[in-house]
Amino acid sequence: MFDRFRHAVLRPTDASFFLNQKRYRAIICCICIGISLFEWSGIFDQLFPGTVGRLIAIEYLLSMVVMVFFPVPAGLVCMITYCCLLFSPTYAAANIYWGMLLSIFYIAFHLRRWASGGVLCLLLIAEFLEMKLMEGSIDAFVGFASEDLFVFCIGILLATTERTAQAKQVEHNLRIASHLHSAVTSELSSIILMARSGSKDDGTLERIETVARLSLANMHSIIRTLSDTGNADTDESHKSPDITAYAQALDHNAQSMGFTGRLSIRLDSFPVSNSQFMLIQLCIKELYANITRHMAKNGGEYSITISGSENSIRITETNPSSGNPNELTSGFGLSLLEHQLEVSGGAIRYGLSGNTWHVEVTIPSGLAH
Numbered sequence: 482m483f484d485r486f487r488h489a490v491l492r493p494t495d496a497s498f499f500l501n502q503k504r505y506r507a508i509i510c511c512i513c514i515g516i517s518l519f520e521w522s523g524i525f526d527q528l529f530p531g532t533v534g535r536l537i538a539i540e541y542l543l544s545m546v547v548m549v550f551f552p553v554p555a556g557l558v559c560m561i562t563y564c565c566l567l568f569s570p571t572y573a574a575a576n577i578y579w580g581m582l583l584s585i586f587y588i589a590f591h592l593r594r595w596a597s598g599g600v601l602c603l604l605l606i607a608e609f610l611e612m613k614l615m616e617g618s619i620d621a622f623v624g625f626a627s628e629d630l631f632v633f634c635i636g637i638l639l640a641t642t643e644r645t646a647q648a649k650q651v652e653h654n655l656r657i658a659s660h661l662h663s664a665v666t667s668e669l670s671s672i673i674l675m676a677r678s679g680s681k682d683d684g685t686l687e688r689i690e691t692v693a694r695l696s697l698a699n700m701h702s703i704i705r706t707l708s709d710t711g712n713a714d715t716d717e718s719h720k721s722p723d724i725t726a727y728a729q730a731l732d733h734n735a736q737s738m739g740f741t742g743r744l745s746i747r748l749d750s751f752p753v754s755n756s757q758f759m760l761i762q763l764c765i766k767e768l769y770a771n772i773t774r775h776m777a778k779n780g781g782e783y784s785i786t787i788s789g790s791e792n793s794i795r796i797t798e799t800n801p802s803s804g805n806p807n808e809l810t811s812g813f814g815l816s817l818l819e820h821q822l823e824v825s826g827g828a829i830r831y832g833l834s835g836n837t838w839h840v841e842v843t844i845p846s847g848l849a850h
Contacts, residue, residue: 490596491553495650498643500590507549513579514545521576528576537562541577548583553591556584560604567611574611582632589636601633655820719753724761724794728787731769735783740772742783742800751791757844760825761794764842767818768798771840776800789844796842802833815840 499505521528521538529538540562547555563581566574574581585604589597605626612622725746732744753761765787772783781801788795819829822842831840 490592492591492593492640493647494591495643495647498646500639500643503549506552509583510545510548513583514542517541517545517577517579529572534572537566537572537577541580545580545583548587552587556587557600559584560588560600564604564607567607568614582628585629585632586636589633590640594637597633597636601629604629652824655817718755719758721748721751721753723758724748724753724765724787727762728765728785731765732785735769735773738773739778740776740783741778741781742772742785745784745786745788747786747788748794749790756825757794760821760827760844761796763818763821764796764844767815768796768840768842771815772798772800775838776802794844796840796844798840800838802836802838818842 494501496502525538529535541559544555544559544562548559559577559580563574563577563584566572566577585601588600591597592600608622608625608629611617612619725748728744728746732742735742765785768785776783783798783800785798786796815829815831822829822844826845828843829840831838833839
């Protein structure tokens with residue numbers, strides 16, 4: 482129950498982001514503590530008279546220290562103390578104003594929008610009520626509220642920056658996973674299946690060498706991605722006949738391994754950007770990899786259709802789901818492909834209809850420009 486509430490209120494964070502590291506939080510807290518102590522110097526007894534006043538000051542300073550390790554709980558404690566002092570005739574809430582601003586900042590950064598917005602609204606209501614009860618100036622309330630909103634917006638801005646960095650890192654990791662799947666699962670599975678065929682003719686050995694070279698090229702792509710030298714799209718362009726040639730080569734390999742089926746290509750003549758061509762390659766390769774890994778050689782025929790123009794490309798594949806006792810399964814190919822398509826604005830639909838497995842892929846035109 483508590484864990485569900487915590488996940489509903491706290492947003493996921495990235496440990497590498499500077500605000501999630503204790504040393505940076507310690508620097509920020511030390512600055513705020515230093516400013517508060519400077520403001521208190523010489524007039525501490527007037528600001529915090531009596532034993533209760535000293536306890537309030539100690540509690541405030543301890544909350545600031547604890548913020549280094551637990552920013553949200555300590556921030557809430559500091560804000561509650563501030564709201565209580567708003568209605569105190571003896572102690573001024575302004576004495577701990579820096580801690581309250583820091584609390585708003587951490588709450589805006591760590592909590593989900595609805596939770597942080599709710600806390601801010603409660604704070605503004607408390608400040609408004611204090612202004613009404615104490616017959617204070619509306620200008621003073623507007624000034625305090627503006628500062629609160631300004632600090633809150635800074636926290637939201639940094640939270641958005643962190644989320645953007647997280648999304649880029651996830652995309653980077655998934656791109657590596659996709660390359661690994663292509664290099665290790667698809668190509669090596671094809672090599673294993675060709676070796677299982679028992680044929681030792683030169684054609685089989687040549688196809689094994691071709692697939693091995695493709696696997697090596699994918700490993701080089703992984704290295705470029707890890708070293709951040711392969712993220713940007715190159716100026717290299719392709720034409721639609723390159724798609725035809727690539728699909729025919731994979732179809733020839735599948736047929737040579739004993740699978741039967743039909744490849745139908747209906748493509749207009751149009752230029753293809755490098756990013757679009759790589760995504761099309763990934764789609765075609767995954768479809769043929771699924772056929773060779775999951776379809777029984779004597780279980781029927783597969784059918785792959787590639788059609789489209791410069792506006793969009795559509796790839797469909799069907800094959801009988803008769804089961805293959807020697808299938809090689811990873812379980813990641815289609816899910817990784819689905820993510821790549823979603824990022825690029827494309828779509829994929831797949832599933833089982835009766836005893837027939839079907840896949841439909843749509844690649845948008847935006848990648849072609």
